[in-house]
Amino acid sequence: MQYDATSPEDYISQVPEERQEPLKKLRKVINDNLPKDFQEGMIYKMIGYYVPHSVYPDGYHCSPEVPLPFMSFASQKNSVNLYHSGIYAKPELHDWFVNEYPKHCKRKLDMGKSCIRFKKLDEIPFELIGELTRKMTCEEWIDIYETALKKK
Numbered sequence: 001m002q003y004d005a006t007s008p009e010d011y012i013s014q015v016p017e018e019r020q021e022p023l024k025k026l027r028k029v030i031n032d033n034l035p036k037d038f039q040e041g042m043i044y045k046m047i048g049y050y051v052p053h054s055v056y057p058d059g060y061h062c063s064p065e066v067p068l069p070f071m072s073f074a075s076q077k078n079s080v081n082l083y084h085s086g087i088y089a090k091p092e093l094h095d096w097f098v099n100e101y102p103k104h105c106k107r108k109l110d111m112g113k114s115c116i117r118f119k120k121l122d123e124i125p126f127e128l129i130g131e132l133t134r135k136m137t138c139e140e141w142i143d144i145y146e147t148a149l150k151k152k
Helices: 008-014 017-033 085-089 091-104 126-134 138-151
Strands: 039-043 046-051 068-075 080-084 115-118
Touching: 008 017, 008 039, 008 046, 017 039, 017 046, 017 068, 017 080, 017 126, 046 138, 068 085, 068 138, 080 085, 085 091, 085 138, 091 126
Parallel strands: none
Antiparallel strands: 039 046, 046 068, 068 080, 080 115
């Protein structure tokens, strides 16, 4: 589901009422743990966290006018999805998350390459997401991103 929101607050106000509190909590956990230089805003019609042009002027190579995306979350039809580029780009981070997840949640991990789907809102592992958010600095993300671009 896409929402035509202009701010994170606006986005959360548009989702179904039963999802608003979990999304507010998810947003707070991410913001409380977000390393310096990342910025929050709307990106790709989701609440996103990215490297602003003031830190990385080149922006995203596919659309340089867009700041370099890092992570985001969205309310979808059947789940709340967390997208984390670092999990996709850094195998050690992916492996750490997969190993830690069962310690925080009884439900089987529902995950794609960079997407973690939470179908039960009362089972979102907020503490684990906070830890995941702290695991990669802005500088490390830029280095990983630039290294991947050079390989192309």
